[in-house]
Amino acid sequence: MANRHNRTIQKQQILTAAKQEYALRGFSGTRMQAIADRAGMPKANIHYHFKSKQGLYLAVLDQIIDTWNQPFEWVSADDDPAEALDNFIRNKVQQSYNDPAASRLFASEIIQGAPHLQEYLRHRMRPWVKARVAVIENWIKAGKMRETDPYQLIFMIWASTQHYADFQAQVLAILNKAEFDSDLLQETASFISGMILRGCGLSVKDNKP
């Protein structure tokens, strides 16, 4: 079958395997051999597709960022804050659930000072946040919600939505559960949404009409 096609598939297999391994063991803890094993191909093959361990790592980060940015063009000042925030929160929780490895890898990178993400944080994420902050400020000025520091609000939403992916081991141990199921996901999303909305002085609409 077409080579072009294969090449794409192989690269993707490598990226996926690498994401899992990097998330599981950290950058330094990851062995190229482990990625190769997981991807089901000889190690040398990985070095054919990617220049180096670090190059592969950067490629994984890039892909994560691309995936995340896609469905995230969020709302304008005209929207209803309660609905918009609820949407945003449920979206984030769902995203962490869909790809916990991505969330964890990203978290590890930031915990270690984000050495490879400065550019991204400063020139892509910061403007994105600024735009959302502006929207929230508009809502506040329009009296649609309680006066609330928009930056802090966004940080708090990030923190609580990602927590279930990043600290899953802790959450499961405390709850004495074996896995994070879809029910718990819904409960979690509703809980966070409810807390945040009430915190912003917004009324929470019941999710089961």
Next chain:
Amino acid sequence: MANRHNRTIQKQQILTAAKQEYALRGFSGTRMQAIADRAGMPKANIHYHFKSKQGLYLAVLDQIIDTWNQPFEWVSADDDPAEALDNFIRNKVQQSYNDPAASRLFASEIIQGAPHLQEYLRHRMRPWVKARVAVIENWIKAGKMRETDPYQLIFMIWASTQHYADFQAQVLAILNKAEFDSDLLQETASFISGMILRGCGLSVKDNKP
């Protein structure tokens, strides 16, 4: 000077240096030589005091847990929920601020599945949480606060209070600041406290009377 004394001091120096390095580069990313350099002694000396890289790592984790457990005996059902929660939140924020390396190291360990903390999570942290959950449930039964899932509440407090230590690189980049100062600390604590209290249907008492 006394040997016993020196021994203790040296061990402590090693532990502190190791905590910084492990937090900064992760377990695998950390070099024994780097710990030695930071502690200002030859590498072989570290292996005299600690069996192995992993042994030292476990010792660091142990010390972190000990430090954390000390001031955390929290409240009973008789206390006022608003005050108790506010206290707890401010305490946690302060703790993250005082020793961000500890917070980050712990976070890294959990993100990677908490391979060395299963015992601690299941047999020490879980009972601790259970006890707080019981208190919160009492508050709810007594009509002192809104009906709220106590586990989710604790997770959310953990998530948002630790976020500023663990994801500091991100927070600073977004806010375009160089460092996390004491003012921002206070704002953050007040913000989180306010959000959580309102979320629980409790009234927030102003902090500047």
Next chain:
DNA sequence: TTAGAATCTGACTAAATGGTCAAGAAATTG
């Protein structure tokens, strides 16, 4: 003071691991 224990240290070693390479297999193309 001195024997003996505890501590410290530079030099060394064995193992692990990222990365290379040359030769072969497969696909593409004119």
Next chain:
DNA sequence: CAATTTCTTGACCATTTAGTCAGATTCTAA
């Protein structure tokens, strides 16, 4: 159906690094 390019792979290498060790130094106790 060559000729050429692209891809695959086992074997190999250079480097890094945790951990060792024997000898020096410092402390303790009698």
